[in-house]
Amino acid sequence: MNIKKEQIVTPWQVSGEIDYEKLISQFGTTKLTEKLKKDLENKTKSKKLHLFFRRNFIYSHRDFNKIVENIENNNFYIYTGRGPSGKMHIGHLISFITAKWFQDEFGCNVYIMLSDDEKYLISKKLNLEEINKISIQNFEEIAAIGFDPDKTFFFKNTEYISKMYKTALKFAKRTNLSTAKAIFGFNNETNLGHIFYTMIQIVPTTFERDKYCLIPAGIDQDPYWRIQRDISEKLNFKKVTAIHNKLLSPIQGINGKMSSSNENSAIFLDDDEKTIKNKINKYAFSGGKPTLEEHRKYGGIPEIDVCYNWLNILFEEEDNKINEIYKNYKTGKLTSGELKKILIEKIILFIKKHKENKEKNKKDLNKYMYSGKLAKQMWEK
Amino acid sequence: MNIKKEQIVTPWQVSGEIDYEKLISQFGTTKLTEKLKKDLENKTKSKKLHLFFRRNFIYSHRDFNKIVENIENNNFYIYTGRGPSGKMHIGHLISFITAKWFQDEFGCNVYIMLSDDEKYLISKKLNLEEINKISIQNFEEIAAIGFDPDKTFFFKNTEYISKMYKTALKFAKRTNLSTAKAIFGFNNETNLGHIFYTMIQIVPTTFERDKYCLIPAGIDQDPYWRIQRDISEKLNFKKVTAIHNKLLSPIQGINGKMSSSNENSAIFLDDDEKTIKNKINKYAFSGGKPTLEEHRKYGGIPEIDVCYNWLNILFEEEDNKINEIYKNYKTGKLTSGELKKILIEKIILFIKKHKENKEKNKKDLNKYMYSGKLAKQMWEK
Structure with a gap:
């Protein structure tokens, strides 16, 4: 049932x-x-x-x-x-x-x-x-x-x-x-x-x-x-x-919605490299097979794999690269560990860039809220 | 029943x-x-x-x-x-x-x-x-x-x-x-x-x-x-x-609450003398008797008379005067028509004074809303 x-x-x-x-x-x-x-x-x-x-x-x-x-x-x-x-x-x-x-x-x-x-x-x-x-x-x-x-x-x-x-x-x-x-x-x-x-x-x-x-x-x-x-x-x-x-x-799995209430279910914008690695390696739900041998033989299921899904919708911009990842994972050429490694590198880069942008753009916050052209108009309404 | x-x-x-x-x-x-x-x-x-x-x-x-x-x-x-x-x-x-x-x-x-x-x-x-x-x-x-x-x-x-x-x-x-x-x-x-x-x-x-x-x-x-x-x-x-x-x-009666939705049930602050007279004479619920003869003989009931009640709570400031009105009405010495006349005069005076104060105090509206000491404090909070 x-x-x-x-x-x-x-x-x-x-x-x-x-x-x-x-x-x-x-x-x-x-x-x-x-x-x-x-x-x-x-x-x-x-x-x-x-x-x-x-x-x-x-x-x-x-x-x-x-x-x-x-x-x-x-x-x-x-x-x-x-x-x-x-x-x-x-x-x-x-x-x-x-x-x-x-x-x-x-x-x-x-x-x-x-x-x-x-x-x-x-x-x-x-x-x-x-x-x-x-x-x-x-x-x-x-x-x-x-x-x-x-x-x-x-x-x-x-x-x-x-x-x-x-x-x-x-x-x-x-x-x-x-x-x-x-x-x-x-x-x-x-x-x-x-x-x-x-x-x-x-x-x-x-x-x-x-x-x-x-x-x-x-x-x-x-x-x-x-x-x-x-x-x-x-x-x-x-x-x-x-x-x-x-x-x-x-x-933990491709269903549901990432939530802040479970620390290990999400990648936070202030997570450090070690935390990111640990969360993905330890918790990311895999569509791979239990043993390397089986994985090579039968291949993984990208559709239910969190790493593949996150790469697909957020981190792998290039269409040909994501297609290759899909194919290789499905045929067993790419292992779950390797897939995790690809995702971890992407996330680390993403968060690093985000943190840099955050520092760089802090100066604009006042403009967004009060002094930029649109913000001013909205307060003068 | x-x-x-x-x-x-x-x-x-x-x-x-x-x-x-x-x-x-x-x-x-x-x-x-x-x-x-x-x-x-x-x-x-x-x-x-x-x-x-x-x-x-x-x-x-x-x-x-x-x-x-x-x-x-x-x-x-x-x-x-x-x-x-x-x-x-x-x-x-x-x-x-x-x-x-x-x-x-x-x-x-x-x-x-x-x-x-x-x-x-x-x-x-x-x-x-x-x-x-x-x-x-x-x-x-x-x-x-x-x-x-x-x-x-x-x-x-x-x-x-x-x-x-x-x-x-x-x-x-x-x-x-x-x-x-x-x-x-x-x-x-x-x-x-x-x-x-x-x-x-x-x-x-x-x-x-x-x-x-x-x-x-x-x-x-x-x-x-x-x-x-x-x-x-x-x-x-x-x-x-x-x-x-x-x-x-x-x-129309001493029960209930004066309401703006019935024009004739209320005295409005902008009513003119004629309107006030007309409303009271025509609609004010009386505690008097149906005929003058009966009224003189049995007296009125001030407790259910709108004119008496309004005088009592709003328009007759002097305690001895209101007591006299009560006594005279109850004993039939004061007629319903005379009581109405007393109230009408009081209301006309009240509304006249109110209108004068309104003109005189218009200049203070801005102080009450924005520029008076308390108003300023409240806006600066």
Whole structure:
């Protein structure tokens, strides 16, 4: 008998084996077609799609065709964000890397929310002062991505609430408890702040009224956008558009979502070389065979191998190299140990570069938050 | 058979015959004793209690003894407010008149909230721009009361949210849906903004952490203070204290609460003389007898007469005069028509003076909101 653990995917919980096809039908989103990706590629400056598109890591969308159709008219902006609950791991960078790619290719504005209110409201132990410290640390990590300081606005909700509250009220007036319960799974134990926060997360989808807002985010965040899309046009705002990436798996297996709560399931942005080596060697779920002899004879299963998957979606940029790795692993030519070594080197390089960028870009944080061209506009609104 | 309409008293609905004794036990508040009133009187500058205390219009409290005990140490401040849903009537002034009396007697700070967010969230037709216009008009009426411009702060929630949001989050984190449903009667149709608003209304009870906050308000507002008193000490804030006035009745009868939704049930602050005369003469519920002959013979019933009640709690300052009116009406010496005439003259004078004060005090509105000593402190926080 084969009992699958029930799939639960909400903004606050991801558990069970995730069936991404099923999520598309469950959430009512649209699968990203090769045709739409080709259209996007044709309009890029670099004439090349980002890895996330090429490897089907970004795989689902809402109205992304509207963005692609008029992309040359600078008809959109990007909105994404992070809940500052602790230090960041590599999985937390996915949306920011995607945002940066769009900004480089098309020159669009990027808005990044730090939902310090949400994290305070759902945390069992952190107070607002602790969350504030984490927020600044997180902003420094995100600044490392290297956004354009005049086209990017970083904001914390408890600080930027003054400019968001009225719009939140407009959505809140039109969202009743029964809708919120159905979409977010709230119950009698849910606190009043958490319930209202869902409206705050919607507000930046209205920051540029004349343009489309495109959200690159994990598909687990989709419930928010469903409410926005139900209400926005009644308020003369455009329906938000979105592209959904799959979730970066934990080290222990290709299912689920990398989580900070299990230190050994994630590679953190401040991990040192030794820690990285140790985590991958010790915990990375392998698709290889138990003995070298069997592996050489029957080959490994790249599809269920965490190292292969991480290389595929995040660390091996070259299409021919990843194809070679796939083939060699599948035929048993490449061992699990060798595959781990390739991944470890890539991660170490990635983290090293990230740390350098973090130091280099710290000076821009004030621009992103207050003094850059876009940030200034947003505070003067 | 005598069927009483069921008594319903919430911040948004007052219906049925109101039994004020029953409300005390229903809400769990304390009856104001003659002893406590005497203690208060002894500490006043004027050595005289305000009409509202003398005539038992303010009749219930929570921890008011804590205020009285240390009142000479300036140990408290006043917080009250108004929901700006339309033009104001005389019933809307009760809390402000009370606040002004405390400020005159004891020099305390006064904070006045205009809950424009709440009124937007529960209004079926008004948008935020319309509510904003009403807010300014309402502030002008309240400014007519003549508060000390350096000890009084007027604020609108949509504007002052920047300074209130964090504290609202602290209370919201500790209030779950089941508590909010039980205390406010929320259900699945309630919108998310209205639910969260209850937390905003609590915030000013924490404005001066070292002092007691005293709220003069209708007893219908008490549910908010119950939540505050349950949570505040966990957050190192003092429990809020309150004095509760009865509700000013509509013109049509001494039960219920004067309401703006029925134009003829209320005396509005901009009513002209003719309108006032007409409303009282035509609609004021009388405790007199059907014919003059019967009235002279049996006398009237002041207790159920709206004119007598309004004179008693709002318009006839002199104790000996109101006693005379009571006696003469009860014995039939004073007719219903004569009683109406006395009230009409008092109201006309009251409204005339109010309009003059409104013009005179308009210049202070900016001080109350932004530039007065207290307002400045509150914005610089």
